Amino acid sequence: MNRRLMDIWVGVFVVIGFAALLFLALRASDVASSNLGETYRLKARFDNIGGLKVRGPVKSAGVVVGRVAKISLDPKDYEAIVTMKIDKRYRFPKDTYASILTSGLLGEQYIGLDIGGDEKMLNPGEIFARTQSAIVLEKLIGQFMFSKAAEGTDKK
Amino acid sequence: MPERLFSAVAGLGHSLNNVFQRLGFAARFFMMLLRYSGQSFCRFRLTVREIYFSGFQSLLIMLVSSLFIGMVLGLQGFETLQRFGSADALGVMVALSLTRELGPVVAALLFASRAGSSITAEIGLMKATEQLMAMDMMAINPIARVVAPKFWGGVLSMPLLASLFSAIGIFGGYLIGVVFIGVDEGAFWSQMQGAVDFRFDIWNGIIKSFVFGIAVSLIAVFEGYDAIPTAEGVSASIRRTVVNSALTILALDFVLTSFMFRGL
Numbered sequence: 001m002n003r004r005l006m007d008i009w010v011g012v013f014v015v016i017g018f019a020a021l022l023f024l025a026l027r028a029s030d031v032a033s034s035n036l037g038e039t040y041r042l043k044a045r046f047d048n049i050g051g052l053k054v055r056g057p058v059k060s061a062g063v064v065v066g067r068v069a070k071i072s073l074d075p076k077d078y079e080a081i082v083t084m085k086i087d088k089r090y091r092f093p094k095d096t097y098a099s100i101l102t103s104g105l106l107g108e109q110y111i112g113l114d115i116g117g118d119e120k121m122l123n124p125g126e127i128f129a130r131t132q133s134a135i136v137l138e139k140l141i142g143q144f145m146f147s148k149a150a151e152g153t154d155k156k
Numbered sequence: 157m158p159e160r161l162f163s164a165v166a167g168l169g170h171s172l173n174n175v176f177q178r179l180g181f182a183a184r185f186f187m188m189l190l191r192y193s194g195q196s197f198c199r200f201r202l203t204v205r206e207i208y209f210s211g212f213q214s215l216l217i218m219l220v221s222s223l224f225i226g227m228v229l230g231l232q233g234f235e236t237l238q239r240f241g242s243a244d245a246l247g248v249m250v251a252l253s254l255t256r257e258l259g260p261v262v263a264a265l266l267f268a269s270r271a272g273s274s275i276t277a278e279i280g281l282m283k284a285t286e287q288l289m290a291m292d293m294m295a296i297n298p299i300a301r302v303v304a305p306k307f308w309g310g311v312l313s314m315p316l317l318a319s320l321f322s323a324i325g326i327f328g329g330y331l332i333g334v335v336f337i338g339v340d341e342g343a344f345w346s347q348m349q350g351a352v353d354f355r356f357d358i359w360n361g362i363i364k365s366f367v368f369g370i371a372v373s374l375i376a377v378f379e380g381y382d383a384i385p386t387a388e389g390v391s392a393s394i395r396r397t398v399v400n401s402a403l404t405i406l407a408l409d410f411v412l413t414s415f416m417f418r419g420l
Contacts, residue, residue: 003201010204010208010211010212013211013212014316016215017316017317017319018316020319020322023323023326024255024319024322024326024358025354027345028251028322028323028348028352029349029353029354
């Protein structure tokens with residue numbers, strides 16, 4: 001085997017390998033959007049986070065503006081503390097409503113931010129004052145059944 | 157009767173002893189390999205030659221099998237996802253299963269049977285024909301000259317082959333899902349991009365394939381170096397390379413997966 005030819009083929013092999021990696025990075029995973037760039041942290045307290053997971057998206061008007069960085073439980077009042085990493089480009093008013101929503105019927109859970117009208121903006125590290133917990137389907141069904149049963153007894 | 161019992165127990169002890177002895181020898185061999193790697197990197201052309209033989213020449217089998225695996229994933233995934241009305245998530249399923257598991261694992265299995273066995277055969281035959289000993293006589297270290305380049309050639313090729321495997325597999329899934337069955341193209345790619353994370357899914361897959369590359373190459377060169385220098389011995393060591401590396405890959409994959417993707 002010619003030495004030079006072998007070098008060329010090895011070069012081709014390496015180029016093909018890196019091209020495949022580039023394809024995976026750009027086409028299959030979209031590095032640009034998953035990379036949030038510089039971030040700051042905000043916190044929110046929820047009674048129940050449902051199925052929210054670390055690395056879950058934080059959306060405002062449907063646009064991903066951040067990711068869930070950490071989930072922990074406050075040992076004093078048994079509330080969940082969710083820490084989010086938010087893109088530096090976006091700031092949110094102090095009275096922004098943070099709620100845990102589900103994408104689709106069976107989809108993953110995310111934090112939706114409904115923008116308030118306050119002039120003051122949340123500073124890095126601050127806490128969302130107003131939150132809404134995840135809706136647990138079983139509880140919802142239970143409430144519905146309970147109210148139906150109550151209706152039934154009223155009629156008698 | 158007691159004599160037979162004794163010999164059975166002795167046989168058990170002997171085989172256990174053998175296993176540990178070989179394990180210890182393999183560990184020492186690996187240390188030696190690492191020690192002389194620097195020496196072999198001074199002549200990097202040797203490693204390039206091995207990348208050609210074990211990496212480049214495995215391209216064809218990787219391309220064909222990854223295309224078919226991607227196509228099968230597309231077909232079967234569609235069958236199942238369609239029942240729940242979520243055929244749009246086909247891209248996610250194909251991409252995640254390839255980048256996380258199938259890409260590294262199947263590429264490593266193919267690499268073990270395509271390149272690992274030939275590495276073992278070459279080194280084993282060099283030992284059987286006393287070429288390794290002749291090198292030693294000429295003050296050429298056979299580990300630095302023959303073994304280390306083969307090892308590093310395999311280790312460097314493996315991540316490239318695995319990422320190629322995943323990429324072509326995703327293309328195969330696209331071919332079946334979008335082109336033949338008619339899943340929406342936009343949903344296929346955008347859901348995939350939304351669900352696959354580069355640093356988490358793809359990077360962990362590459363780390364996996366790197367670990368598999370080390371394991372397979374080490375097993376291949378060790379079995380060759382440790383072969384009994386007869387025709388029978390070389391054939392037995394080739395068989396051991398394929399069997400042991402397949403088992404090692406699958407076991408390591410379980411361990412790595414449980415570390416990388418736990419809690420998700």
